[in-house]
Amino acid sequence: MMAIRVQKYGGTSVADIDRINRVADRVSKAYDEGDKVVVVLSAMAGVTDSLISLARKAAPKPDTRELDVLLATGEQTTAALLAMILTSRGYMAKSFLGFQAGIRTDKTSGKARILDIDGKNILNALHAGYIAVVAGFQGADEDGDITTLGRGGSDTSAVAIASSLKADVCEIFTDVDGVYTTDPRICDKARKIKRITYEEMLEMAILGAKVLQIRSVEFAKKYNVPVHVRSSFNEEEGTMVVNETADMESVVVSGITCDMNEARITLKNVPDQPGTSAKIFTPLAEAEICVDMIIQNTQSNGDTDLTFTVTKDDFAKAREITERVAKEIGSPEVVTATDIAKVSVIGLGMKSHSGVAAAMFQALANENINIRLISTSEIRISCVIQAKYAELAVRTLHTAFGLDQEPK
């Protein structure tokens, strides 16, 4: 049966003409198999960064509308080149810029959100026998102004187009084989996951697994788009990101992540008064600092400590603000640490299996690893530990939750 396949190729897969030729091999193979093929492309690796540098040379803080016009040339270039190559090989192929592909966004230059997609032009081309080659990462707002979707936006373009065309699959071709149970560089028993739910993938993306952009997973979840994350350098099956199915809850924990990019800030003896938290977090928000975990604990003597984490990039600025606020509210001391790691276990099965948290704490305790902070979601438990134990913790949890072997 003829299927609609959306294939997305990232920057390393289209880094030069040779690689674009290899993309053409794969695209034409899918077409020859009888499928209708829509290709979504990123800019050549490095091009977006070069364009940003050029813009900064022109203006220290480039106008965001114009930056979008400039950046959009990156994907325009790769789309035209692939369409040329396919055409020269005798295939019918046609490039579509964001506005031509009917990708309508809001007006937030630089990180626009897709409002809707009018798939008419692409569908017409597919039905006429064309391969549709779409410039990823870009759209147009209601005034016809060019917008871009932010870093990794081509993933979102691909999923959104797949959704609007009711495609049978959205294949995300990347430089890794798929989604792994944990980082193979840390744990040599890491395995490629065959199927993962949108919810789990979302948690993993938020925790720093870079295979898929967070918003593209949200989009896929919302519109139930089957996503296949796979390597552009081999033919192997990758990881299917799908809706929950009955058998999936039997796997309690699907993956372990480790994030070394956070730092911890603690305000000691915070006065127990209404509005104190607001006094602390409002100036951080105004400085556009994203706070991750927040824990407030009152000790037996009645003193309350307030601890939170931020990314290491924001740490210096956050500490400065926090120390100022501490004086204002009467907290006597601000304690910080940058040698921390956030280790998380993620699994849809947690929802129906109790005791996952206890098992996690016990496994870490067995290795004498101290837990400094804990936070949880419905399908995730995260512990902040000392950075030096990070690798040990990941391997310990990988074994403890039975991830070293293929699930039965």
Add this chain to the structure above:
Amino acid sequence: MMAIRVQKYGGTSVADIDRINRVADRVSKAYDEGDKVVVVLSAMAGVTDSLISLARKAAPKPDTRELDVLLATGEQTTAALLAMILTSRGYMAKSFLGFQAGIRTDKTSGKARILDIDGKNILNALHAGYIAVVAGFQGADEDGDITTLGRGGSDTSAVAIASSLKADVCEIFTDVDGVYTTDPRICDKARKIKRITYEEMLEMAILGAKVLQIRSVEFAKKYNVPVHVRSSFNEEEGTMVVNETADMESVVVSGITCDMNEARITLKNVPDQPGTSAKIFTPLAEAEICVDMIIQNTQSNGDTDLTFTVTKDDFAKAREITERVAKEIGSPEVVTATDIAKVSVIGLGMKSHSGVAAAMFQALANENINIRLISTSEIRISCVIQAKYAELAVRTLHTAFGLDQEPK
């Protein structure tokens, strides 16, 4: 009084960020003087050629639709950069791609013709106080496909936009001071022409004066757009290209051109039969060879020679075809010459002044320069001579027609 000024800057004027900053100086000065300013930009010098090379690496004969998509990124880049620079200096500025500027063309990829311009978006921006920065060289056809206007197309973009906005002037900023009576490298008495008619400018552009693209002059003539050709490196007045005014016919000859890029092909003793010319020129046309001058002369003994000129680029191919045809039609000999020059005098005043041809032939004869071919239009006389006399002929004619001095 507030005027609408369209300013076009070529590739050398926007070759890097420093030069774009200098363009911004000039644009903002015009804006500060109270004018409404529309800027039309070319791609950075060399960029279009690089993109063509990239396309040829992707496909030996790149699909023309996709080549247009690729080439359009060049002007998109400069337009975004200038708009950024102006914005960062506190001006309201906005870039417009071809389709956003309402430039609607036919579907001839690579050398599309402008059908009409919907100036609504640009006018709205001007009235809201914006400087409009338009990507030259590009438009969109009725299907919304991106098209480009061919080499030098930004001149045409600028003139067409000026026409649609009923602009007070279309300033073409380039790397020369204006239009000269002849090439200053050949004749040190060459003078900048203050005012020239569209018709004269058209003849000069066709004869190889590279300051303005031929089609842009045709467009300016058709819609009566006042064009000011001037240097982007100084503040001096350049050359105004305008409609004929009463006083302009008093100047008999406005300029002298010299084209060294032609070659001559002669078929000897062509049989005097109907259809012979068609047999010669049809295969040349089919090979897309442009024939310039054609002269047939019957000698006293009844023999007829047929001579024509082609560009040196086409010469080898044209000679090959002609030699084949000569055998077919029974012409005994094909004689060729590449060491020729075409020297032309151009002037609107010729229409009302007889004797210009005679004066030209006499001036050349006085220097013992033999004329091999002659062709004329209403306001031009061209003579093909031996290449070695080219410079002497230009200087002789420049003096003979009183161009060494400023007109009274």
